[in-house]
Amino acid sequence: MEEARGPDEFAELLALLEQAGAAWALGPEATRWQWRCAANLPDGPGRIEAWVRGAAALEPFMQVYQAWALAKREHFDQAQAAAAQALAHPAELSLFERRLAYRTLARSRLMLGAGGWEKAAQEALRDLGGVSRGLTLLDLGAALSHRGREAQAMRLFSEALPLLERVPEHLDWGLNNMAMVCLRLGRLTEADTFFGRASRLKTPFARRALCGQAAARRALGEWARAASLYERAADLARTAEDEDDLRQALRGLGHTWRLAGQVPRALEPLQSAAVAVAADRQAGVSWVNVDLAAAYVNWPQRDADLDVAQIGDLLSRTGPLGQEDQGRATLVRAEVLRRTGQPDAACALLRTLPREPLWMREEAHAFADLFALLPEAERPPPLPRCAQLVVALRVMGVPDVRLGGRPLPLAPAPLVALCALVEAGGRLTTETLMDVLRPGGDSARTERQKGQRVSAVMRQLRSALGWEASVVSRGGAYHLDDTVRWTSDVLHALQRGERIEAYCTGIHLPWAAAREQQLILGGSDDWLDH
Numbered sequence: 001m002e003e004a005r006g007p008d009e010f011a012e013l014l015a016l017l018e019q020a021g022a023a024w025a026l027g028p029e030a031t032r033w034q035w036r037c038a039a040n041l042p043d044g045p046g047r048i049e050a051w052v053r054g055a056a057a058l059e060p061f062m063q064v065y066q067a068w069a070l071a072k073r074e075h076f077d078q079a080q081a082a083a084a085q086a087l088a089h090p091a092e093l094s095l096f097e098r099r100l101a102y103r104t105l106a107r108s109r110l111m112l113g114a115g116g117w118e119k120a121a122q123e124a125l126r127d128l129g130g131v132s133r134g135l136t137l138l139d140l141g142a143a144l145s146h147r148g149r150e151a152q153a154m155r156l157f158s159e160a161l162p163l164l165e166r167v168p169e170h171l172d173w174g175l176n177n178m179a180m181v182c183l184r185l186g187r188l189t190e191a192d193t194f195f196g197r198a199s200r201l202k203t204p205f206a207r208r209a210l211c212g213q214a215a216a217r218r219a220l221g222e223w224a225r226a227a228s229l230y231e232r233a234a235d236l237a238r239t240a241e242d243e244d245d246l247r248q249a250l251r252g253l254g255h256t257w258r259l260a261g262q263v264p265r266a267l268e269p270l271q272s273a274a275v276a277v278a279a280d281r282q283a284g285v286s287w288v289n290v291d292l293a294a295a296y297v298n299w300p301q302r303d304a305d306l307d308v309a310q311i312g313d314l315l316s317r318t319g320p321l322g323q324e325d326q327g328r329a330t331l332v333r334a335e336v337l338r339r340t341g342q343p344d345a346a347c348a349l350l351r352t353l354p355r356e357p358l359w360m361r362e363e364a365h366a367f368a369d370l371f372a373l374l375p376e377a378e379r380p381p382p383l384p385r386c387a388q389l390v391v392a393l394r395v396m397g398v399p400d401v402r403l404g405g406r407p408l409p410l411a412p413a414p415l416v417a418l419c420a421l422v423e424a425g426g427r428l429t430t431e432t433l434m435d436v437l438r439p440g441g442d443s444a445r446t447e448r449q450k451g452q453r454v455s456a457v458m459r460q461l462r463s464a465l466g467w468e469a470s471v472v473s474r475g476g477a478y479h480l481d482d483t484v485r486w487t488s489d490v491l492h493a494l495q496r497g498e499r500i501e502a503y504c505t506g507i508h509l510p511w512a513a514a515r516e517q518q519l520i521l522g523g524s525d526d527w528l529d530h
Contacts, residue, residue, distance in 0.1 A: 001033055005131065005167050010040035035065045036096070045069040060089040064101045071104050071111075080108040096132070099124050103136045110143035117143075131170065134163030138174050150181050157181070172198040172205040179212055183219075186358055188384075189406055191216040207233045207245040211252050217466070218252075219358055221385035222404060223260040224467035224481075227253055247276040251288050258295050259366045266295050285319040293332045298366060303339045311336060324359050331363055335370050347373050355380045391465070393488040395419055397502045403465065412507045413437055414461035419504065420511070421471070422488045424528050426480040430454055432528070433478060436511045454478075490519065 004010050014037035017030055038047040048069040055062060067082035083105040090098060106120035124136050141156035157178045164171040179194035195213035199206045214229035233249035254270030257263070273288045280286040293314040296307065315329055334349040350370070354360060355378070364371045364380040371379050386404070394400040399415055401408040410418065420436045421428055428436070434450040437457055445453075458478055462471050470481050480486055493500050503516035518525075 001036060004037075004040070006169050007041055010037045013037050014041070032061055032094070032097075035062065039065055039068055039100070045072040060086045060092045061094070061097050064093065064097045064104070067104045067108075068100060071108055074111075076108040076111045079104055080112065080114075083108065099126075099128060099132070099136070103139055107139050107143045110140070111146060113147065130163060131167055134160040134174070135170060137163075138170075138177060142177055145177065145181055150185060154178060154181055168201040168203050169205070172201045172203050172209060175201075176205065176209060176212065179209075179216075183212065183216060183358060186219075186361075186383075188216045188219050192406075204240065204242075207236045207240070207242065207249065210236070211248055214252055214256070218256045218259065219362055219383055220404060221260075221383070222389060222466075223256060223262075224469060225465075226256045228467040230256060243277040247273045247280075247286075247288065250276060251291060254295070255291055258291070258298055259362055261366070263295050263298050263300065267292075270295055283319070285317050287318050287321055287325055289314040289318045290321065290325045290328050290332070294328060294366075297332050297335045297339070303341075306336070306339050308336055308340065324357070327353050327357075327360065328363065331367060331370070335367055338370050338373065343373050346370060350374060351378070388483070388485050390485045390487065391418075391422075393419060393422055393486075393490070395504050396489050396493065396500055398505045399507065408464060410464055411460060412509060413457045414464055416504065416507060416509050416512050417457050417461055419488070419490075419515075421478065421480050422486045423490060423525075426482065426486060427477050428528075429477045430473075433458075438510055440508065440510055 001013065004013050014034060017026070017034050017037065020026060021030060021034075035048065035051065038044045038051075041047065045068075048065045052058065052062065052066050052069075058066065063082050063086035067079045067086065070076075070079035070082060083101045086093065086101045087098070087105070093101065102120045102124035106117045106124055109115070109117035109120065121140055124140075125133060128136060137156045137160035141153040141160065144150075144156065145153035157174055161171065161174050161178075164174055175194045175198035179191045179198065182188070182191035182194060192213055195209050195216060198209035199213060201209075210229045210233040214226040214233070217229065218226035230249050230253035234246055234253065237243075237245035237249055250269045250273035254266040254268075254273060257266035257269070270288060270292050274286040274292060275281045277286070280288075293311045296311050296314070311332065315332065318325070318329065321329065330349055330353055334346040337343070337346040337349065350373070361380045361383050365383065365385075389404060390402075391408070392402045394402075399410075399419075401410055401415065401418070417433060417437060420433065424432075430451060433454045434447075437453055438445075438450075439453075455473075458471055458473070462468065465471070467481075470484070472479050472481075490500065490503065500519040503519050504512040
């Protein structure tokens with residue numbers, strides 16, 4: 001029990017306990033082990049609730065796990081009471097159980113805004129180390145974040161991460177918590193980084209981490225990069241047959257295209273998201289209908305053609321909504337009022353909504369005419385977006401590539417390929433790229449092998465840039481996405497007639513060395529396709 005790490009090991013241990021219990025009377029201690037195993041499983045709250053209902057009487061240790069399960073279900077009043085009842089009998093609890101009870105008590109009090117959580121947290125953390133300490137810190141940090149105490153939460157998350165390195169399933173939870181704090185604070189680059197780390201852990205949470213990373217890129221206005229991540233998340237969810245994650249990914253994809261102003265492109269993924277979960281299909285109700293209503297009210301059409309009845313029908317079939325989606329429904333109603341000639345009523349609805357949350361700042365771009373009804377001082381702060389995505393290469397020396405102003409790490413071969421494509425104006429034939437990407441040494445390669453290397457490097461480049469259309473193969477050549485502005489300090493220097501003294505320093509590929517000599521000597525660009 002003490003050595004088990006992660007849901008898979010606890011599930012295996014619980015199965016062994018149940019098999020043994022069917023053959024022998026294991027005694028009361030085995031029951032404690034079973035409940036502790038269950039508390040480490042994704043379906044643990046449901047298991048424990050069923051055991052509580054089936055128990056003739058609740059021992060104090062059972063009340064501990066009951067409190068934990070109630071807190072997981074966000075029934076914090078009941079969780080606080082169950083934890084306090086258990087702690088009234090400390091001699092009947094193991095050290096682990098006492099700590100879990102205090103941890104649950106502290107979190108519940110924090111979530112309820114009640115006092116006394118600090119003392120409970122101190123007891124939960126007393127002499128605690130390793131993964132257990134990390135999980136306790138995450139629990140308390142999540143509650144602090146919920147109460148808006150983000151700086152304290154980030155301190156606890158940062159302390160927790162090194163303790164969770166051995167358990168990817170827990171580490172991704174910590175990274176996600178840190179990313180969500182950054183997202184709420186509008187620190188989009190940090191959010192992108194934390195979500196990216198979580199997505200690379202290859203746990204079931206990777207699908208949600210990809211969606212979180214996509215949300216950060218969407219807020220930056222990097223529409224294609226965000227959509228690519230949502231598509232990856234949807235593919236993973238289909239493979240795992242996870243309806244909830246599929247709905248989340250498809251909704252994010254449609255939401256992205258709507259915010260990008262590509263409303264017709266948004267409808268198909270949103271309609272698929274609304275019926276992705278069996279319960280939604282059967283009930284004809286889905287919270288995604290809020291997004292469909294927003295898409296229809298954003299549809300490019302004359303005000304006279306607005307289908308108010310259809311939008312109202314969608315808003316009537318959302319089911320219970322979270323705070324953000326309630327706000328989005330209010331925005332849709334306000335936009336309907338504006339477009340039906342009732343600007344004062346639209347303004348009144350807008351003024352009931354908060355200005356600062358990230359989702360409102362995004363919607364202010366999508367509903368620009370609606371928010372123009374408000375004085376500028378009452379509008380949400382604009383997001384830091386550029387009209388056009390810029391990929392900038394600084395390669396006169398040690399290479400530095402920036403995408404949207406942020407560093408873009410590239411391996412040597414994709415870097416050289418990108419340099420060549422940008423310097424060639426965004427298009428190179430496969431044959432020319434075979435020469436650009438020729439490795440060092442005298443090893444002979446067939447034309448097929450050369451072509452395969454080009455194809456592999458282009459996949460690496462496309463993956464690093466973050467969207468499928470960044471580099472496309474068409475007509476025997478590779479083309480850079482012409483909706484992006486690709487810049488290079490080499491091109492600027494050549495245009496100004498300035499001397500170039502170094503190129504791609506540290507990149508040891510024959511073409512890069514030859515190109516450096518050519519640029520230093522001021523030679524011609526005879527390597528280009530003509």
